[in-house]
Amino acid sequence: MDKGKQTNAPSKGGKVDGDGLTKKERRALKVQEKNKQHPPDNKKDSQNAPAMKTEPAKPANVPPGQLSEKELRRLEWEKKLAEQKPKPEKSENDNISKAELKARRREQQEAQRLAKQQQQKPPEKAAEVKKAAPSPKKVEKKKVSDSRRLQIVSHLYSDASFSNASVYKNVHPAFVRLGVQYSTKKILGSNARARALLAAVKCLINDLQTPPKQEFCRYLETVLQTCMDYLQLCRPLAVSMTNALRHFKTKLHQVECLEDNVKKEKLLEEIETYVAEEIDKAGEAISLKVNEKISNGDVILTYGCSSLVTKILKDAHLAGKQFKVVVIDGRPLLEGRTMLQRLVQIGINCTYVQMNAVSYVMNQATKLLLGAHALLTNGYVMSRIGTAQVALVAQAFSKPVLVCCETYKFSEQVLTDSFVYNELGDPEMLFTANTLDESSPLVTSKNDNLQILNLLYDVTPPDLITAVVTELAILPCTSAPVVLRIKP
Amino acid sequence: MDKQEVKAFFDKTIAENEDLSVGVVAIMTLMKIIEKYQDNTVQGLDENLKLGILAIKTSDYPVTAINSGCELFMRFITLAKLDYNSFEQCRNVMLERGNIFLNRLKQCRAKIVKLATKFIADGSKVLTHSRSRVVLQTLIEASRQGKQFEIYVTKSAPDNSGDVMCKNLTSVGIPCTLILDSAIGYVMEQVDFVMVGAEGVVESGGIVNKVGSYTMAVCAKEMKKPFYVLTESFKFSRLFPLNQGDLPPEYKYSASARQLDERDFKKIHPLVDYTPPFYITLLFTDLGILTPSAVSDELIKLYL
Amino acid sequence: MPENENLTDVIKLISDIRHGKVFNSYEIALRTEQLLEKLISEGQWNNARELMQQIKDKIRQVSQSLPLEATATNIMRHILKVIREEFDLGSEKKAEGQSLHQIVTGDQSDELDYSESHGNLRNRLLDHLTEYKVELETSTENIAAQALEHIHTNEIILTVGISNTVEKFLKHAAKQRKFQVIVVEAAPLYRGHKMAASLANSNIQTTVIPDSGVFAMMSRVNKVIIGTHSVMADGGLRAASGVHAIALAAKHYSVPVMVLSHMYKLTPTYVCSHEKDTFNMCASPANVIPYSTGPLLNKITVYNPIFDYVPPELVTLFISHQGGNAPSYVYRLLSELYHPDDYEL
Incomplete structure (x- = not known):
């Protein structure tokens, strides 16, 4: 029970389980119940990497019985830190039983798949390595110096760094881990992020022990709030995540009247239903609808990487339709390559081009299929940057543009341009390109006049879009507020 | 005489x-x-x-x-x-x-045909309006060069001259479909470009042609299909119509129709309409391939 | 054989272009001009017709080997026109025109012979050529000198990739006006990085954005200033890949698109919508997706087109060393540069 199972990975590698709980911590829970303390083990949390930079808080000598389990966990972390060698690279050895492992695995499947499928990184088992392996420099958000900030997006630069221990003092390790995965872009895509978030919430519910004299729901809410604040610091929340969370909170209020032991089960059930209905079933419904629009001999264009579009194309292919796909890719995330790999594995005939060749391939295309991050109330579609550009070219060539979006991503926000609300990526990602032999002159230029803008999202006006496909119906873009009105 | x-x-x-x-x-x-x-x-x-x-x-x-x-x-x-x-x-x-x-x-005509056949590629679908001798010759020549293409011709009421055009084309072996004048919008998304003749080219660079050409041009512009006009240079005229109403009545209505009622033309159907230069992509003339803005220049040179 | 001798220098030029030793259009122009100078001063020809025939042979050679390389053929075509003009000046006969007046008052003869020999034709041509060379050399500066007429203070200007002319243009304006430049990095070669670094060194506030960010940024841009590979006869452009999408975004937000082009980039060919295959050519796909991607590459097709066609309605202004022109006026510039008989060779 003490030692972790796998890790063929180098010493720094480790196994991270689904909820981020080390064996230690789980045991700590049991200890809490039995009023005992376990000796600390040699386990670290991936979160320790940034945590290393902070001064560990003094381990308090408090009788175990009086600590809340959160406090206990914190103490144990700090003890570990004190015993640790001061090496930034941390490894994680989690010991989990096989059964629990399986359960956690299933929930994390979506999130892991993304990391798995990057060919340039070492194979799946070492995927976890990446989380712990990157130097603290990467995990910490890049601070762009004032002089090199663009005026127009200066409100989007974030000054917070999460090297401050107090920030994640009370955060559940599952969320801590999630935060790292988000900020290092291990989990990309709004569906994946929403799923990962809900999985973490489930862990939290399972682990939560209400301290005496506090009500379960209230307590859960406060804990959840702390976790979400932390996540917000790591990476601004996606619309899908916000909507999922809001739904969860509504359900939380609804279970208040139930008995305590039933509450948890009910909540877990609610989350699972939400995922099954809003994400999985919705995806299937959308896939069926789009399937009717795909005919034999079609040349379908798509941009970047979308789990929903992959699903649609896969289903259409399995249904026996003959079509070709052209994947358009954009810098710097180059998500199109991931999409390409997935589609090729399914067996679809694919073509790959960069953003500059859009006009070249648009002629032979019959339709454009896009995913979305969110659909806004005024009919605009918020999606990966470059989507608007591709939609514009499609409209210039009179090709129909279909945006596939589950209804849970519909948002009350109203945006007309891509600056007021957006997310900034790391500017240094634009420096390198693995297709160039020589390094970019931007790397060496220390000139303050030179700035780099790496926006992550853009907003597509509704006149560039032919239709939005949701699980309810195929709608014109302007009917977004209608859906928001009728959704519970 | x-x-x-x-x-x-x-x-x-x-x-x-x-x-x-x-x-x-x-x-x-x-x-x-x-x-x-x-x-x-x-x-x-x-x-x-x-x-x-x-x-x-x-x-x-x-x-x-x-x-x-x-x-x-x-x-x-x-x-x-x-x-x-x-x-x-x-x-x-x-x-x-x-x-x-x-x-x-x-x-x-021979010069125009030489210029225009280059724009007809294998496998293209062409839409044309009513009957034009120049367009007919161009298509025949392109077919003689061995190109395979398909034609859509409008019936073109009231004299149904599209029928004649269609017959002429099929007799040479070019696949030709006769469509209703009202089906122009429907057909437009399938064709590659539009090729028409002209009865007159005006100073603005626009053309005067059988009624229905204007509709076709507007539709082609909307669907982003090129609109080509094939015409000889002697059809250039010094007229400059501002809109449909500005075309002189003698152009629009036949002589016999005008004799019937001098003042009220509302009940008579016009024979021609005016297509502004904005909708025309290129004009193929014996003076060369011209953009609509070059027409005025050529007119001045011609009438010098 | 004199024929082969004539073509050896052209073949050398073609080979240099192919191997990338000469790739800047300006350098190609200079080389072509040198070639012509040599031909006119030292070549074996007795009258205008023979000279024109030799030049036409060269044009055919270049256009067959490098169908998309327009600079060299354009300059040669222009010289053909110059030869015709000089001949007309020297002789009493006038070439046939299309105007009525000329039909009436002209002679019966249909073809102008050009086979009369003129004593000082050679000298006159050489003079003209020297003038042309000076024009070539100063054309970039002349274009840059117009910068202040087009850029005001606090503008945000968008440009794509790298272009010598645009760089000089912006730097010239930056000496007296303060403005910002956004450079699109231009996949797949990312030449925009070099441009941005160079502009930043001249104290111009520069921002680099990826190709995907153009639509998002365009709403804040005041002007788009770009260079081009060549200008087609209808006023459209053969520009670097990606420029069409940028021009569309500019049109969407009603941002004027200004194209800086030298006169030798004007080509008398039209593009018909079916000629996409002959209009464009593709470079190595390794620039789009690296070979290290692995066996995935066996199953996919990758395109890396070099050029883009930009239709004339998306271009607002052409700026050449003689000043600004609308795309609808290109036909006139063409008729001044080339003789209609030389359009198709």
Whole structure:
């Protein structure tokens, strides 16, 4: 029970389980119940990497019985830190039983798949390595110096760094881990992020022990709030995540009247239903609808990487339709390559081009299929940057543009341009390109006049879009507020 | 020659030469007038020619081409009024020049066909309007070069000249579909480009052509399909219509229709409409391939 | 054989272009001009017709080997026109025109012979050529000198990739006006980085954005200033890949698109919508997706087109060393540069 199972990975590698709980911590829970303390083990949390930079808080000598389990966990972390060698690279050895492992695995499947499928990184088992392996420099958000900030997006630069221990003092390790995965872009895509978030919430519910004299729901809410604040610091929340969370909170209020032991089960059930209905079933419904629009001999264009579009194309292919796909890719995330790999594995005939060749391939295309991050109330579609550009070219060539979006991503926000609300990526990602032999002159230029803008999202006006496909119906873009009105 | 003779000659020549444009026939008629002119004054000749033109215009043929052809010819003739001593010499010079001019006009079409066939590629779908001799020749030549393509022709009420065009095309082996005038919008997304002839080209760079061309041009622009016009240079005229209403009535309504009711044209259907230059991609003429903005330039050069 | 000798220098030029030793259009122009100078001063020809025939042979050679390389053929075509003009000046006969007046007053002869020999034709041509060379050399500066007429203070200007002319243009304006430049990095070669670094060194506030960010940024841009590979006869452009999408975004937000082009980039060919295959050519796909991607590459097709056609309605202004022109006026510039008989060779 003490030692972790796998890790063929180098010493720094480790196994991270689904909820981020080390064996230690789980045991700590049991200890809490039995009023005992376990000796600390040699386990670290991936979160320790940034945590290393902070001064560990003094381990308090408090009788175990009086600590809340959160406090206990914190103490144990700090003890570990004190015993640790001061090496930034941390490894994680989690010991989990096989059964629990399986359960956690299933929930994390979506999130892991993304990391798995990057060919340039070492194979799946070492995927976890990446989380712990990157130097603290990467995990910490890049601070762009004032002089090199663009005026127009200066409100989007974030000054917070999460090297401050107090920030994640009370955060559940599952969320801590999630935060790292988000900020290092291990989990990309709004569906994946929403799923990962809900999985973490489930862990939290399972682990939560209400301290005496506090009500379960209230307590859960406060804990959840702390976790979400932390996540917000790591990476601004996606619309899908916000909507999922809001739904969860509504359900939380609804279970208040139930008995305590039933509450948890009910909540877990609610989350699972939400995922099954809003994400999985919705995806299937959308896939069926789009399937009717795909005919034999079609040349379908798509941009970047979308789990929903992959699903649609896969289903259409399995249904026996003959079509070709052209994947358009954009810098710097180059998500199109991931999409390409997935589609090729399914067996679809694919073509790959960069953003500059859009006009070249648009002629032979019959339709454009896009995913979305969110659909806004005024009919605009918020999606990966470059989507608007591709939609514009499609409209210039009179090709129909279909945006596939589950209804849970519909948002009350109203945006007309891509600056007021957006997310900034790391500017240094634009420096390198693995297709160039020589390094970019931007790397060496220390000139303050030179700035780099790496926006992550853009907003597509509704006149560039032919239709939005949701699980309810195929709608014109302007009917977004209608859906928001009728959704519970 | 008096009015009746002129008209008879005109009608006869048209009937005999299906292939020639109405404008060319009008010029041939004017040449005949010069030949048959008995008196010895240039002034008289001038007047006779003007009367002749009026007579030609009373026929029911579209006036656009007649007008431009005759105007060009008249300018041509007045320029030839050089200092020759005898009228006879002058007239001979005019006839000579006239023949050169006529020959040149007959070669026009060949030049246009050469330019336009390059734009027809294998596997293209072309939409055309009503019956145009130049377009027909171009398509026949392209087919002779071995290209495979498909044509859509509008029926083009009220004279259903699209039927004739379709028949001509199928007889040469070009697959041709006759469509209703109202089906232009429906067909437009399938075609690659639109190719029409023109009865007249105006100063703005727009064209005057069989009614329905304007609709087709607007539709083509909306669907982002190129709109090509094939026309000979003698159809260039100095007119500048501002809109459909600004076209002179003699262009729009046939002579017999005008005689019925001078003031109220609302109930008569126009024969032609005006397509502004904004909707035209390129004009193929014997002067070369022109953008609509180059037309005015060429007109000035031509009428110099 | 004199024929082969004539073509050896052209073949050398073609080979240099192919191997990338000469790739800047300006350098190609200079080389072509040198070639012509040599031909006119030292070549074996007795009259205008022979000279024109030799030049036409060269044009055919270049256009067959490098169908998309227009600079060299354009300059040679222009010289053909110059030869015709000089001949007309020297002789009494006039070439046939299309105007009525000329039909009436002209001679019977249809073809102008050009086979009369003129004593000082060679000298006159060489003079003209020297003038042309000076024009070539100063054309970039002349274009840059117009910068202040087009850029005001606090503008945000968008440009794509790298272009010598645009760089000089912006730097010239930056000496007296303060403005910002956004450079699109231009996949797949990312030449925009070099441009941005160079502009930043001249104290111009520069921002680099990826190709995907153009639509998002365009709403804040005041002007788009770009260079081009060549200008087609209808006023459209053959520009670097990606420029069409940028021009569309500019049209969407009603941002004027200004194209800086030298006169030798004007080509008398039209593009019909079916000629996409002959209009464009593709470079190595390794620039789009690296070979290290692995066996995935066996199953996919990758395109890396070099050029883009930009239709004339998306271009607002052409700026050449003689000043600004609308795309609808290109036909006129063409008729001044080339003789209609030389359009198709």
